[in-house]
Amino acid sequence: MSDQTSQGKDSDRVVRFRPRGASGWRWVPQQQAPAEPPVANLAKFQQAEGEDDYRHRMAMNGLALLVTTLLVIVGVWLAFSIAEMVKNQDCFLQGRRNCETIIIPRRDEG
Numbered sequence: 001m002s003d004q005t006s007q008g009k010d011s012d013r014v015v016r017f018r019p020r021g022a023s024g025w026r027w028v029p030q031q032q033a034p035a036e037p038p039v040a041n042l043a044k045f046q047q048a049e050g051e052d053d054y055r056h057r058m059a060m061n062g063l064a065l066l067v068t069t070l071l072v073i074v075g076v077w078l079a080f081s082i083a084e085m086v087k088n089q090d091c092f093l094q095g096r097r098n099c100e101t102i103i104i105p106r107r108d109e110g
Helices: 002-007 054-093
Strands: none
Touching: none
């Protein structure tokens, strides 16, 4: 207990940490480079106002919608398949027999 009371006065002190091997090390801010663009000329990347290919852009949007819809459908099918498989495994692991669904065809009475 006596150690804690004697250290209570020193606990408010801030200790400076210095990197190893550097006795007089100080942080020096880097000099900022002159404000030059990273690329000398951006004109080769710019398009004129009239060069927007609306038809191609809409075709790509339609293709993206089709791929996204296909991925959602496959994901839903996969989720239902996994749920059915888990249900069958649970039935089998409980020791039951005939866990598979039996489909009985209907007879046409006429």
